[in-house]
Amino acid sequence: GAPDHLGVVSAVDPGHGNRDALLLHDGVPGGTGYLARLVDQAELWPVLRAALDIVRDCPCRTEPHLSCHRCLLPFAAPQDVENTSRAAAERYLRDLLGVSGQAQPPAAPAWRIEAAKPVTDDGESWLEQRFRRAFLELARKLGGVVRQAPSEWGNVIFTELGGRRFRLQPQVNVGQARPDFVLSAAGLPDVAIFTDGWAYHASPEHNRIAEDAEKRRVLAESGIAVLSVTAADLDAHERGRAQRPAWFDEALTARLNSRPEFQHTGTARAALTEGPMAFLAAWLQTPDPDNLTRFGRTVAVALHTKGQPPADDDPAAAWLPPGSQVRIWRVGSLSVATAAAAPGTMPLAAVLDDETDLTTEQAQHAWQEWLWLANAAMFVPTGQRQFAATSMTAMQAAAPAQVADPWLGIAGEFDGEPDMLRLIAALSQAGIAPPEAEPGIELGNGVPFDLVWESRRIAVSIGPPEPIAGWRVFGPDVEQIVAAWEEPVSG
Numbered sequence: 001g002a003p004d005h006l007g008v009v010s011a012v013d014p015g016h017g018n019r020d021a022l023l024l025h026d027g028v029p030g031g032t033g034y035l036a037r038l039v040d041q042a043e044l045w046p047v048l049r050a051a052l053d054i055v056r057d058c059p060c061r062t063e064p065h066l067s068c069h070r071c072l073l074p075f076a077a078p079q080d081v082e083n084t085s086r087a088a089a090e091r092y093l094r095d096l097l098g099v100s101g102q103a104q105p106p107a108a109p110a111w112r113i114e115a116a117k118p119v120t121d122d123g124e125s126w127l128e129q130r131f132r133r134a135f136l137e138l139a140r141k142l143g144g145v146v147r148q149a150p151s152e153w154g155n156v157i158f159t160e161l162g163g164r165r166f167r168l169q170p171q172v173n174v175g176q177a178r179p180d181f182v183l184s185a186a187g188l189p190d191v192a193i194f195t196d197g198w199a200y201h202a203s204p205e206h207n208r209i210a211e212d213a214e215k216r217r218v219l220a221e222s223g224i225a226v227l228s229v230t231a232a233d234l235d236a237h238e239r240g241r242a243q244r245p246a247w248f249d250e251a252l253t254a255r256l257n258s259r260p261e262f263q264h265t266g267t268a269r270a271a272l273t274e275g276p277m278a279f280l281a282a283w284l285q286t287p288d289p290d291n292l293t294r295f296g297r298t299v300a301v302a303l304h305t306k307g308q309p310p311a312d313d314d315p316a317a318a319w320l321p322p323g324s325q326v327r328i329w330r331v332g333s334l335s336v337a338t339a340a341a342a343p344g345t346m347p348l349a350a351v352l353d354d355e356t357d358l359t360t361e362q363a364q365h366a367w368q369e370w371l372w373l374a375n376a377a378m379f380v381p382t383g384q385r386q387f388a389a390t391s392m393t394a395m396q397a398a399a400p401a402q403v404a405d406p407w408l409g410i411a412g413e414f415d416g417e418p419d420m421l422r423l424i425a426a427l428s429q430a431g432i433a434p435p436e437a438e439p440g441i442e443l444g445n446g447v448p449f450d451l452v453w454e455s456r457r458i459a460v461s462i463g464p465p466e467p468i469a470g471w472r473v474f475g476p477d478v479e480q481i482v483a484a485w486e487e488p489v490s491g
Contacts, residue, residue, distance in 0.1 A: 196212065299373070
């Protein structure tokens with residue numbers, strides 16, 4: 001192979017105090033043969049000496065450039081061109097060769113070679129390493145052409161399958177979250193993959209359930225599919241025996257499949273009910289977000305069918321629009337509320353109590369079911385699904401109170417806005433009649449208000465209120481609104 005087929009990336013050497021290091025790698029299948037030679041210090045030493053000669057003597061050392069086309073720029077990545085420095089390269093080469101100032105390195109290697117057991121900790125958790133192996137095995141089993149390239153956080157895996165090129169990249173910063181892996185391909189939504197181990201995510205010592213739920217919510221709202229993978233999932237994959245979620249109903253799904261809004265392929269159904277590796281197999285072979293979305297719509301219907309009417313004080317029910325025909329499906333500390341709605345639009349809210357005894361088998365199973373449910377619903381529009389983790393006490397405080405009947409129409413306009421729903425609930429319970437105007441009506445110079453009683457000249461905004469001449473304007477202060485509403489109307 002040509003020398004240009006060698007790649008060099010910056011890295012951290014965990015075996016020597018996390019020092020900066022350079023990682024050389026082959027960029028072609030089968031290798032170039034150069035790395036096998038460069039392992040010998042007698043071969044590597046003259047290469048580094050020649051590199052030092054080039055950067056030390058390059059004419060750009062007297063020019064107003066960090067580097068130039070004669071030394072480093074042809075080998076710099078596009079995003080690094082502006083910061084590629086000849087002087088820095090010379091300094092690093094002198095460090096590698098063990099010389100300082102302008103001293104000439106000796107002709108023979110001056111290194112002292114130490115033999116040591118390789119460091120196996122590459123920064124990835126055991127579950128991340130296990131998932132990486134499972135993904136590589138899956139891609140090859142499906143007939144994919146697989147290539148790996150090193151990066152700062154571990155190898156990036158490239159897979160060509162069915163005319164598509166997939167990239168599995170570790171530790172990608174996506175907004176405020178950093179999934180363990182991101183699987184991407186042109187023309188498809190990214191899939192953020194979290195390898196969650198119970199000990200570091202759902203145990204009493206490391207309870208990150210609520211934090212994990214919030215990260216996933218932000219990613220989903222940005223259009224990224226989110227997939228969770230646990231050790232139990234990889235166990236099932238290796239055994240070849242999928243463990244389907246408890247809510248899944250084969251017969252019901254078959255009946256729903258005759259209706260256009262739910263119609264889906266068997267591949268889509270298996271992808272979202274037979275574990276995350278089944279999803280990845282389907283995504284690599286026949287990625288079909290539309291089919292996956294139509295199956296996802298059946299999930300809330302199955303839960304609604306299996307659910308029971310909520311208790312009067314059931315906090316999970318209040319996460320859905322007030323006045324809805326709500327049913328609750330439970331497994332251990334997981335509570336899932338669904339509400340009757342038009343076909344294909346049924347909402348669901350899955351809430352996991354993360355202050356229960358997390359060491360019990362029931363709590364661990366509930367956590368696993370919560371993740372499976374989130375996987376199955378990953379393509380359902382975010383406005384129809386909500387996954388949260390909190391204590392039952394916090395749920396009761398956060399969930400909107402029930403709304404009196406006359407206010408139900410107004411409350412429906414603010415579905416998904418808990419602060420507004422709590423305000424509406426408090427006003428309805430205080431005996432205030434619903435406003436006459438439509439929510440969002442504009443007053444003054446086009447200023448929209450959430451609640452407007454035209455007959456009483458009262459306008460309410462959930463945000464900072466803006467004064468309007470001739471109107472009594474309030475923020476979400478229940479006492480002030482009630483007091484103003486009860487005042488006699490003059491004129």
